[in-house]
Amino acid sequence: MGYYLSVLTFTSITVVAITSIYVITGLAGLFSLGQAAFMAVGAYTSGILITRLSMPFLPAVVFGIAAGMLAAFLVGIPTLKLRRDYIALVTFGFGEAIIAILNNTANVTGGAMGLVGITPYTTTPVAVGIAVLAVVLARNFKYSRFGRQCIAVKNDEVAAASMGVNVAGIKMMAFLFGSALTALAGTLYASYTTYVEPGLFVWTLSAEWIIIVFFGGVNSLTGAVVAAVLLGTLPEILRATAEWRIAIYSVLVLLIINFRPSGIFGEYELPLWRSIARRFRRAG
Amino acid sequence: MKKLAIITIVLFAAAAMLVSASGQREDGAIRIGVIQDLSGPTSVWGNAVARGAELAVSEINAAGGIDGRQVELRTYDVRLSPQEAITAYNRLVDQDRVTAIVGPPISNIGLSLAPVAQAKGVPIVGSFIDPRVTVQPNGEPWTNMFLMQPSSVQYSEIIADFALTELGARNLAVMYDQTNAFSVSLVEPFRNYVNAHGGNVALEVTYTSDDRDFRTQLSQIQRSGADAVYLPIYIQEAVLTLQQAEQVGLDIPMIGGLDFAPPFTDLLPDPTLADGIYVANNYSDSEPQLVDVRAAYMDMFGEEPINKAFKGYDKILIIADAIRRAGSTEPAAVSRAIARTSNLRGTTGILTISPDNHQPVGLSMVMYQIINGEYSELGRHVPESHR
Amino acid sequence: MYFLQQILNGLSLGAVYSLIAVGFALVFNILKFSNFSQGGLITVCAYIGFMITRTFGLGLGATLALTALAGGVIALLVERVAFRRLRRKNSPLIYYFVSSITMGILLENLITIYFSSNFYAFPRFFARSTVRFGPFFMATTDLAMLGISLSSLLILMIVLYRTTFGTAIRALSMDMNAARLMGINVNFAIAGTFFLVGVFAGLGGVFLGINYTLYPQLGKLIVKGFVASVVGGLGNILGAVVGAILLGLLEVILVGVPGIGSGLSPVVVFVILLVFLIVRPQGIAGIIVKEKV
């Protein structure tokens, strides 16, 4: 039982992170190779507050998210105006910089030896609940004017601006919202493993998230969530294949990208999303 | 599209069921788990530990098993990820129902496993060098975490003592990888010991694991006028360091750790480059207990065992010994027995584990000096205070 | 004096980065994405080079030539498996990126599976490990690498600017459809480009292997090449080389700066990168690549 619960908890945390990538990459078309660093910001902020100031979980999470958003804001101001390949590079550089800072402030963060003894507040129900909340928020975002504006900006910035869309503004909003979710995932992670170290949040993790989103279908929130669950548990399922499993995983992803480039789900969304939205509309 | 999505999900569900069905315990076999990095940045060590453990188990089984029961290994890859380590641990405990677990030589993994193991009760015997893996902040040991090699404190004290007493060095420099927990954990105890015993750490320089050029750092060491330099670093960086030290003209004595042990000199473009280096290892090649194990390992895997392979072997010995003494495969009983391991002859020394901190007692390290590209043994070194 | 030596050190580091950066630039030049499968490719090549020397006991030159050839062939395979289909389907560039990263992971893991339980290193190719020029010195392998990088770059330039094949590649980089209409065999030209990428990965792999020993994560150094290629100007080969050398110099210099050292140099690199991209968004090469996202 404990095994399934731990897989479920980690999968839920991955779902939160993947939701953030869906918002940033899937909706707004921004390509962040440093998103894992925002997870680090959330994890370390909450972890430090909990271990050093004995802060309770909830405020620590709030501070973690706020720190993630602040970092996103500072990175976003100069970056989001750049062309898209540069955004990938700058976020990548930011990620490396964050790791360097964490390693160099050992008296606060524990440096390479990690931050230990974080109170394990994240229980399975908490993680699952927050994952559901994150997905609902992302769905609401997608079907609000902000979501439409994101997609429009992703498709065609000039046309979007001629329809009155504030391109820089909506990119920033998506980046802030997404990074808040990433930081949230970080706070959950820190309070589940009770231990974080800078090496966990390197750019390959960001790349892995992007792969997951594309696997499910970059234009589908349903796809992103399902892919997070599938690919999050796939290494578990393949555990018996020992050292071969990452190779098998890569082959699977390559097959999907090649033979179904729009991802498993394409643009398909579970009808549930829309019908809930419709019911809400009628009720409201 | 819906069809494809559904097919995928069904396939996954089927696979998941298959996996959960495999959790049956076979008749009579004792199951021991192995958590290692079989892939990822530290895969070389993980695979070596796993193979060492495999060898030990096959020997135990060939000799009739433990109390007549065969031993079966369950090996899971965690690719240096605490997240994978926690799920792998849970799986070994809940699905595979193992008696004990062979842990990796990676402190970061140990740090994330300690609280989980405390809660779930299956012991882990690892070579996590960071003492925080075995000892809680309140000074109590983590009930189910065990270390079977000198901790970073013991290890760096042995080296520091060697430098002060045998080399007569007073001014020491240290170069280490700031982004690597193993490397970092070996610095502070070294500095403390040196300062407390009449020496002085004149300079500490760092690099990060992405760096490939250490010439600037090495020049700084050269200009600092240190008598000797301590290098608690990984093997690839050690290779680079020696090559670049030669270029910079740094020729003060260097003292390295486990990563300078064989096959280190084989990786150098010229083994004599390592001449004059002092190396600490857990065991001596000349010690008789190693000879057979080495031969068997080469027989089984077709290559030289590295240091970590012997540790994998010894971890199984410790667990097997504890199961025999406990007369039970109950994890809690085995855990208590491991804590009382005493005078067990392993390949890496005589193993005695202290119940107070779950770390080995009185483990010495074998010091070598490399001469003409060959490891020349200087004997085991134990500081006064460790005896 | 010390400073000049540092510059020499920075140059040799930059030479390593430039072999990688050129691979990025070649692919970006045509397909407009950063090809991260190169890391895996370089790792595979390093091990192939090692196997070649170990099995046949060849010298450096022959090893380099054979590995470059093998790298070229593997790169063709990579193109076939990871990108050809995407191209036929006209997939957005982001898919190429995802495909390339996954391919890199796959290659790295295949190496891990076959070679992961021990460390390996190339035999020594040079009798003397350093060459001295008066008060300065340089590692012999670095010197060889600098020489071979420069000459292979020169050959690359000749191929690109003096052959029909090069003209085809350059036409492709400007407008793939127009090139196709002009009768250029696009598949062939792209395959040819990947072959060149493989050749560079082969050279780079052997040199990385010689300098840094062999381990499955050898290819993670490609991120430096990635940074250099972007700074140099996306898809511009000379720019990538200049970017790589600047990055090498910058890193070596930063390590010597008190208070920054190696640890905080990523922070400084990040800030410089950001300022640079804002001030000079076209990269060092100064050619604005039209954004096609």
Place this chain on the structure above:
Amino acid sequence: MQGERNAASTPPVGDALAPGAGVGPGSGPSVGLGPSVGLGPGPGSGPEGVVLRAEGLDKHFGGVYAVRNLTMQVEQGHTVSLIGPNGAGKTTVFNLLSGVNPPDAGRIVLAGEEISGMPQHQIARAGIGRTFQNIRLFPGLDVAENVMLSLDARNRYHWYDGLLRLPAFHREDRASRDQLQEYLAAVALEKYAHSKPAELSYGYQRRVELARALAARPRVLLLDEPAAGLNPGEVEEFIELLERLKGDYNLTILIIEHRMQVVMRMSSHVYVMNFGALIAEGTPEQIQNDPAVVSAYIGDAHA
């Protein structure tokens, strides 16, 4: 995040005859902007008032002038055409007017407010709507969402309303959806509300683009070759549709068109460009007989 929109432009409700659907009254752009009349003595300044005026616009790319010293104006309720041979700089003029590129010199005044130099999205919100020569619908959004996007610019709910689905979101979203129906009906595309643009024929895509531009309720609508790619029958249909919409929504239109059929039928005033500069202007009849225009077109081997 969302700029304040000029409130004066929202309320007035024309007694529009929304064709077909009959969902609520169409609310066209406000009429009778009194103060904007006195914008200097431009050619053809009429009693109804100049709503858009460009003065001395210059734009060059590299060393080449795409537009040079261009002055033109559009009066409320009129349809004005901008014609000229290929490469004359017509689309550049549209890009200057709609803020895609800032002009190098000159100024643009919309209803008394200088808009040159404003960011593109603010110019759009100030009342410049446009379509594109090579239809630029958002492929990731369906037809309804494409049109919704224009309505969104007017919505005032905040991010937290959207994320948490607070009452403000539902109120405004519902209002937008009602209007959406109206605009879809106006171009007779209700049936295709949930189709992706790529699934529609070229002509239908043009109509979606038109609905999208209309929904923003522009003071001036810039149409860049709206009849390009349509067959003669479709062109006729399109002219009728435009005429009807113009009446229903009281539109002011500036149109780039190659088809003389469209130009002659619709416009009250025509500007002719060549090599970035105006070479003639006047009523369609005057233009038809202008020798400069004729030579420009013949020289260009006009199709």
